[in-house]
Amino acid sequence: MMRRRRGVLLMLLLLVGWGLASGPTPAHACSCVEIPSPEIALQRSAAVFAGEVLSVRQKGPNLFGGGYAEHPIRVTFRVTETWKGVEADRLTVHTSMSTCGFDFDEGRQYLVYAYESPQGLATGICTRTADLAKASDDMAALGNGKVPSPSQEPDKRGPYLSRTGTAISAISAFVLVILLLRLRRRHWTRQRGER
Numbered sequence: 001m002m003r004r005r006r007g008v009l010l011m012l013l014l015l016v017g018w019g020l021a022s023g024p025t026p027a028h029a030c031s032c033v034e035i036p037s038p039e040i041a042l043q044r045s046a047a048v049f050a051g052e053v054l055s056v057r058q059k060g061p062n063l064f065g066g067g068y069a070e071h072p073i074r075v076t077f078r079v080t081e082t083w084k085g086v087e088a089d090r091l092t093v094h095t096s097m098s099t100c101g102f103d104f105d106e107g108r109q110y111l112v113y114a115y116e117s118p119q120g121l122a123t124g125i126c127t128r129t130a131d132l133a134k135a136s137d138d139m140a141a142l143g144n145g146k147v148p149s150p151s152q153e154p155d156k157r158g159p160y161l162s163r164t165g166t167a168i169s170a171i172s173a174f175v176l177v178i179l180l181l182r183l184r185r186r187h188w189t190r191q192r193g194e195r
Helices: 001-021 040-042 135-144 161-195
Strands: 049-057 072-084 090-096 108-115 121-124
Touching: 040 049, 040 108, 040 135, 072 108, 090 108
Parallel strands: 090 121
Antiparallel strands: 049 072, 049 108, 072 090, 108 121
């Protein structure tokens, strides 16, 4: 009986730990104090470039119903012109579906002001990131950029965190299945022994 309680307690601890590890962070309302001028935004940004969105990939909701709001969205660009921080013609930038995230569409061109984040380069609505067709003032202020070098392989700054989370989830699920099978086997063994 004591072993069974320990097994159930261990399973609950694993589920709670898994939920905490994959759960969302609290959502915050986004308020931009002031959008800087193109010159100041260029100085403050880690990367500034123009490019076409090749793909938009979002991470799905977690098991415990946290939704999409704070999950990172990976946006891959084919960079056509760069002013700062970009050397290759392929680049991944992160945003989110929260109120501060920027809504990118595949196939459209954007002027992106990106900053460093734990996931790599990121952007949001409080930067000067904009649809390229609506960024003529910025383009005039920035002047001519340079054409980046063709990349040999895609940018790999972002996927490590999601791969780690997936690996932890898979290991946790495997351990949970093993524990459930052991508990079931013990239960059947006890029932046979009582007969």
